[in-house]
Amino acid sequence: MWDALPDAARSIVKELIIHGPQSRTALAKTLHLSTGSLTRLTKPMVDAGLLVEGEVVHDPVNGRPTRPLDVAAGEHRFLGLKLTAGRVHAVVTDLRAEIIAARDEPIADHSPDAVCRQAKRLLDELSGGPSGGAGVTVAAGVTVGGNARASAQVGGEPLVDAPYLGWWQVELKPLMERELGVPCVVKNDVAALAHQHHWFGPGRGLRDFALVTIGAGIGYALIMHDHLVAATEADLGMFAHLILSPGGPMCPEGHRGCAAAYLSIWSIEAGAGQGLRRTVTYEEVIRLAANGDRVCLGVVREAAAALGRLIAHVATVSMVKTVVLAGEGVELARIGKEELGLSLTANRRDVPGSVEVLIEADDFRQWARGGAVVAIQSFVTGSD
Numbered sequence: 224m225w226d227a228l229p230d231a232a233r234s235i236v237k238e239l240i241i242h243g244p245q246s247r248t249a250l251a252k253t254l255h256l257s258t259g260s261l262t263r264l265t266k267p268m269v270d271a272g273l274l275v276e277g278e279v280v281h282d283p284v285n286g287r288p289t290r291p292l293d294v295a296a297g298e299h300r301f302l303g304l305k306l307t308a309g310r311v312h313a314v315v316t317d318l319r320a321e322i323i324a325a326r327d328e329p330i331a332d333h334s335p336d337a338v339c340r341q342a343k344r345l346l347d348e349l350s351g352g353p354s355g356g357a358g359v360t361v362a363a364g365v366t367v368g369g370n371a372r373a374s375a376q377v378g379g380e381p382l383v384d385a386p387y388l389g390w391w392q393v394e395l396k397p398l399m400e401r402e403l404g405v406p407c408v409v410k411n412d413v414a415a416l417a418h419q420h421h422w423f424g425p426g427r428g429l430r431d432f433a434l435v436t437i438g439a440g441i442g443y444a445l446i447m448h449d450h451l452v453a454a455t456e457a458d459l460g461m462f463a464h465l466i467l468s469p470g471g472p473m474c475p476e477g478h479r480g481c482a483a484a485y486l487s488i489w490s491i492e493a494g495a496g497q498g499l500r501r502t503v504t505y506e507e508v509i510r511l512a513a514n515g516d517r518v519c520l521g522v523v524r525e526a527a528a529a530l531g532r533l534i535a536h537v538a539t540v541s542m543v544k545t546v547v548l549a550g551e552g553v554e555l556a557r558i559g560k561e562e563l564g565l566s567l568t569a570n571r572r573d574v575p576g577s578v579e580v581l582i583e584a585d586d587f588r589q590w591a592r593g594g595a596v597v598a599i600q601s602f603v604t605g606s607d
Contacts, residue, residue, distance in 0.1 A: 247289065437550045527559020
């Protein structure tokens, strides 16, 4: 049934997934359809169990009794995977990306075949076994921090470069599909996280917003007019080395005062370690800063001020009014919230409140959920 859905029907499903149950009148108005066309499109989906009708309520538009439509979210399952240098984070979700089960574990063998086998085992365990649990797993999404790009050499399938895994030009999609037995989408992890925030997170309902991630690396994604702006890995790499202060600290690539030199985890550890005269982890820096340690608090405040400048640049160039912050390094934005805000305002011509900054939780399950979301999007829209 899903394969045969026309585009107009898929738009109805997408609207219900993102915004929840709605009356037929409201759906028709939102999607610019006549009520007759909406009924014609939805009736076979209701008959097939893809859509369900709720209890009778009074339509808020015309006051008539109606049964709101909704998706049968629990009938389908989606696997989302986030691969890091040493761990695989996995979630299984329903059609609304609600996490049903989650697990993360070390990557035992970094070879692509072994990682695919590990993914299959995790899917079986999180789903209650190959034939256990409610719902059927219909698609999977895998996110990596490296480069996933199309190549004519293998019929346009994405080849993956993930240096932290020792992967170069890996045909990950067919390997995963063969092992998992379901269609698979492979995406850059920041792009997938942006899709997740757009459909189910703080970006839901926004046509335009930017996502900035800070952690081991510096990530950026831009949603404009409800679509992710396509970017090459080279483009994204340039963002991490955008100069924020020419006299600032130096990054390993020789740039003084770039975003990576201020905001990456290694830069925070290096700055605090120099002041403390010992090796220190990022988690320790954050804990000491929160407790008022002068060295660590100074490093975090300086980084937060740099982050304010970076957000100001993003907002000024893209003209978005909302920036979402995420990543494993995001706690510095909370501790240095005042410095971030002052710097942002100063770099926006002293206009306070011109950009809304939304700070998300540091949770790798949300990155894995991003994988499930791109799988959901591919399943619903019929394309990658």
